[in-house]
Amino acid sequence: xxxxxxxxxxxxxxxxxxxxNRADFRREDIIYKDVAIIGGGASGAHAAVRLRxxxxxxxxxxxxxPILGGHVDTYVDKTTGRTHDYGLALYFPYLDSFDFFSRxxxxxxxxxxxxxxxxxxxxxDFTSGQELTSxxxxxxxxxxxxxxxxxxxxxxANGWDNMTQPGYWGFPAGKDIPADLLLPIxxxxxxxxxxxxxxxxxxxTGGGVGxxxxxxxxxxxxxxKAFPTAWSKVFFGEVAMFSIxxxxxxxxxxxxxxxxxxxxxxxxxxxxxxSNSGIELVVDSARLDDDEEQPGKSxxxxxxxxxxKKLIIAKKLLLAIPxxxxxxxxxxxxxxxKAHFSKPKYGRSHTAIAKHSKLPAGVQLRNLPLSATANPxxxxxxxxxxxxxxxxxTDSPLFSLGSSGTNYTxxxxxxxxxxxxxxxxxxxxxxxLPDLEGEEVEFVAWSDHGPGGFGVSAQELREGWMEDMYAxxxxxxxxxxxxxxxxxxxxxLWKFNDQMLDRIxxxx
Ligand SMILES: Cc1cc2nc3c(=O)[nH]c(=O)nc-3n(C[C@H](O)[C@H](O)[C@H](O)COP(=O)(O)OP(=O)(O)OC[C@H]3O[C@@H](n4cnc5c(N)ncnc54)[C@H](O)[C@@H]3O)c2cc1C
Numbered sequence: 178x179x180x181x182x183x184x185x186x187x188x189x190x191x192x193x194x195x196x197x198n199r200a201d202f203r204r205e206d207i208i209y210k211d212v213a214i215i216g217g218g219a220s221g222a223h224a225a226v227r228l229r230x231x232x233x234x235x236x237x238x239x240x241x242x243p244i245l246g247g248h249v250d251t252y253v254d255k256t257t258g259r260t261h262d263y264g265l266a267l268y269f270p271y272l273d274s275f276d277f278f279s280r281x282x283x284x285x286x287x288x289x290x291x292x293x294x295x296x297x298x299x300x301x302d303f304t305s306g307q308e309l310t311s312x313x314x315x316x317x318x319x320x321x322x323x324x325x326x327x328x329x330x331x332x333x334a335n336g337w338d339n340m341t342q343p344g345y346w347g348f349p350a351g352k353d354i355p356a357d358l359l360l361p362i363x364x365x366x367x368x369x370x371x372x373x374x375x376x377x378x379x380x381x382t383g384g385g386v387g388x389x390x391x392x393x394x395x396x397x398x399x400x401x402k403a404f405p406t407a408w409s410k411v412f413f414g415e416v417a418m419f420s421i422x423x424x425x426x427x428x429x430x431x432x433x434x435x436x437x438x439x440x441x442x443x444x445x446x447x448x449x450x451x452s453n454s455g456i457e458l459v460v461d462s463a464r465l466d467d468d469e470e471q472p473g474k475s476x477x478x479x480x481x482x483x484x485x486k487k488l489i490i491a492k493k494l495l496l497a498i499p500x501x502x503x504x505x506x507x508x509x510x511x512x513x514x515k516a517h518f519s520k521p522k523y524g525r526s527h528t529a530i531a532k533h534s535k536l537p538a539g540v541q542l543r544n545l546p547l548s549a550t551a552n553p554x555x556x557x558x559x560x561x562x563x564x565x566x567x568x569x570x571t572d573s574p575l576f577s578l579g580s581s582g583t584n585y586t587x588x589x590x591x592x593x594x595x596x597x598x599x600x601x602x603x604x605x606x607x608x609x610l611p612d613l614e615g616e617e618v619e620f621v622a623w624s625d626h627g628p629g630g631f632g633v634s635a636q637e638l639r640e641g642w643m644e645d646m647y648a649x650x651x652x653x654x655x656x657x658x659x660x661x662x663x664x665x666x667x668x669x670l671w672k673f674n675d676q677m678l679d680r681i682x683x684x685x
Pocket of ligand 1: 215217218219220221240241245249264266268383444497498526527528626629659660661665666668
């Protein structure tokens with residue numbers, strides 16, 4: 178995911194105040210469809226394919242970026258020709274969701290997923306640059322999986338798995354939410370004697386789902402969204418992990434070809450009208466020039482030309498974008514909807530590929546606080562942080578990295594780059610890494626993964642935030658999907674879509 182903002186949030190708000198007059202649009206700029214889908218990530222792209230191919234409905238996808246795929250980032254190393262997935266890494270089978278990969282129009286091949294780089298892991302405190310002792314063993318390799326299995330059994334025994342995956346259709350009303358799920362994850366783990374699961378959940382959730390502060394203080398429900406029961410099976414060997422041959426972007430390239438002109442790239446909604454009888458959207462859409470190189474991406478995307486305004490007239494709207502206040506500003510929200518969507522607070526995460534010839538190839542440098550030596554069950558970092566630098570191959574100067582910050586607006590790519598560069602310099606200054614000999618760390622690919630985490634407090638959930646969220650489904654011809662409101666794994670989001678699509682097409 179890159180950020181190609183066509184309009185600033187302020188400009189969008191201003192534009193959204195206007196009325197929509199069909200006479201302002203040329204006939205060829207008015208698009209009539211059954212369903213307008215906003216966002217072409219895993220959720221939006223899947224919904225578009227299924228609505229068009231399986232339900233015979235016409236669709237248009239409005240995607241802000243020049244390519245489909247959302248959190249997928251496939252980098253092609255031009256020197257070696259190898260592909261590296263440095264955003265979304267893998268897929269695991271959830272119910273029958275893998276059938277989507279083998280649809281005749283898509284038909285991508287999956288292979289077992291293995292982590293990149295060499296086997297050697299060095300544990301280093303990136304804030305002091307000091308290495309933990311060579312005998313240090315983190316619990317995520319032994320006690321962690323056992324505790325994760327107990328977590329799994331606890332979730333299923335209480336029926337908490339079905340409440341929280343793939344989405345929250347069956348979630349209880351605020352006052353009936355099980356109290357355990359509203360505990361901070363640290364307290365939840367302690368109460369059930371499964372503290373060792375935390376150090377496994379921590380890296381798996383990118384250090385705390387967009388890192389809304391100290392990991393142990395994050396709401397259990399929020400962690401469960403990023404570490405659902407179905408995913409936990411991976412850690413005790415009940416489920417395997419796969420990636421797409423040729424890189425994960427390949428799937429979305431195929432979908433892009435399949436959907437053809439039904440996707441508007443480099444496009445954003447700037448004004449809208451929603452009612453129970455249908456929706457109208459004004460879209461700032463770039464006229465598409467020839468395919469252009471996309472920095473750090475495996476494929477060319479649609480180049481941006483002069484923006485044109487288009488009017489979409491559709492029977493239904495499916496929002497497959499993070500439901501942030503900024504994203505939803507152009508969607509003609511009622512005061513109650515505005516209040517609802519202004520509650521969640523989001524963190525921000527980035528992934529990147531850094532290049533430096535003096536960093537140790539074949540090694541993962543994992544960031545752990547020195548205190549983890551005495552207390553390996555607490556490997557948690559203060560935000561903002563880089564979780565690790567992972568060598569992509571023993572013969573390559575490339576390292577993937579992931580970085581998280583607590584406050585969305587305070588952690589743009591420029592800040593995350595500073596944090597990454599500082600971490601490397603600190604390790605050099607401490608003598609843990611060799612001198613960089615004046616060579617700058619270069620980021621050959623960068624992806625801003627935008628708002629992360631769930632960001633709703635226990636109090637807001639008790640007051641019915643989730644109930645209200647799902648009560649909005651279908652109102653004013655509008656539906657919501659995506660990782661903002663369902664379990665945050667592609668295959669689970671696809672199952673969430675499956676449950677929703679029957680509802681959307683009713684009456685179409
Ligand atoms: C770093 C990272 C790694 C991950 N790794 C994995 C993994 O290995 N396996 C896994 O299953 N899941 C992984 N996930 C979880 C991932 O979020 C989901 O699997 C899934 O990709 C989410 O898809 P989505 O469509 O709901 O959201 P997104 O992928 O965020 O898609 C939203 C789309 O909407 C577009 N968009 C956003 N705002 C607007 C707007 N205003 N107008 C128009 N378009 C807009 C975006 O460009 C994007 O294409 C990872 C997440 C992150 C952040």
